[in-house]
Amino acid sequence: MQADPHQLSLSLSRRRLLQLSALGGMGLLGACGRGSTVQLVYGRGEFPSAWAKRLPDPWRAQPLEGPEAVLSARGAALMQLGDGWLGSAEAMDWQSFVPPGTPAASELWEGLAPEAQLLTRLFRPEPAPPLAYPWAFGTWMLVLRNRRDLVSRSAEGWMLLMDPSLRGQLVLPASPRLVIDLALRQLGLPPGDPASLRDPRLGDQLVGLRAQAAALDDRDGLNLLLSGTVEAAVLPSQRVLPLLRSDTRLTALLPASGSALWWNLLLRPARTREVPPLRWLLQAREAPLLNRLLAAGWVPPLRRELLAAALARWPSAVASLLYPEPAVLARCTSLPPLQPEQRDWLQSLWDRSGS
The missing domain is CATH 3.40.190.10 (Periplasmic binding protein-like II)
Structure with missing residues (x-):
């Protein structure tokens, strides 16, 4: 045949x-x-x-x-x-x-x-x-529980994470590197460009993003979302997609700026x-x-x-x-292992944003 x-x-x-x-x-x-x-x-x-x-x-x-x-x-x-x-x-x-x-x-x-x-x-x-x-x-995506108002504003992309109504109602990934990636995308900076990490706006953006979070815990983030403890979480696609057909409370968004893979x-x-x-x-x-x-x-x-x-x-x-569609996938990036000097710089940036 x-x-x-x-x-x-x-x-x-x-x-x-x-x-x-x-x-x-x-x-x-x-x-x-x-x-x-x-x-x-x-x-x-x-x-x-x-x-x-x-x-x-x-x-x-x-x-x-x-x-x-x-x-x-x-x-x-x-x-x-x-x-x-x-x-x-x-x-x-x-x-x-x-x-x-x-x-x-x-x-x-x-x-x-x-x-x-x-x-x-x-x-x-x-x-x-x-x-x-x-x-x-797969990608990392923003998952909302019973927040049709935010879904209607999906064109705002990752900036939805900064909505005042999500302060204390948001779970972010436990990985500092992934949270920094989100802050870069909020600023429209290319995550794969080392120069982006030196942008003077990044520190303030990271401080504001971390202040929104109730927890940095993607492992239990889905449970916190389903239980109603929080209203939004940034989660890996594999944990979310199997639920979208059965749980109508949930909406998953992948912003046009892409995400880390x-x-x-x-x-x-x-x-x-x-x-x-x-x-x-x-x-x-x-x-x-x-x-x-x-x-x-x-x-x-x-x-x-x-x-x-x-x-x-x-x-x-x-x-x-x-x-993801080709234009979105083209903006998604893989995260290679860090060199020691890169790790030190990111650690310093992370420590400063939490002080």
Whole structure:
């Protein structure tokens, strides 16, 4: 049967499936011979169970309590981490995600959106090899509970956070870097430009933004919002999007100025000899699993046209939050690990804004 050219990277031919099955078996013979399981470790709640349950034998997915525990799991063959934790482990701790020369490995990288390319190399310049597999991404968005008055002013973008009615009714991210990113966007300054951090207006803007917040706690921010403790929160899209169809009290806004992007990655520790199960990884790009991942807010970072059919199943307003429109996505930025001098400057800026 002739494949739809728009779905070419998402639909594997029977021959390719057989090749990948054979490759997966070759990569796992050693583990089977040792009579042991091969572990993928992930932070609890940071990996979709529908996908984890499809892992082929002898692989097993093991949830752990947070990224610190993931980084400490010495026997793991694959690790799940968010991009915010990349600075907690040196690049030398990771090896090429797929061993050089592995047959059919190109299948894994075909179709990735341009925004994902830097993440595969952990922000290192070419020709660095792919060290990470970015399997999900999204934005940070403003979520409002029963505030139609503010929704009607959505064109104000992130400046809505400064509305007097939200003072003490707002939860901001726990990460100082993300709050600084919000302040930069409120001022219309490009977050990716180092000169923006030296703008004399930034300090005052950050002071005002922090004064609005009841808490800096994106982990429990959704619970605070749902319980009515606060009326607004800035949250990662994955936690919010699954609720929009069922909870009519909530409205999610992604301002036209964009946001920082969050990334979810799989990495291969330097000490493992196991080859990632390629066929299993590629299943996340195909129905029906792809539809389940999108419903849970996990969006594969593929080129837009490769997700068009799956996104068409959603209302257009929700689809544009799952995968932002090109003009908005162009204004979204990834946050690379900080250099020591950058970290010191941001820490100083943050400390001054809270005094």
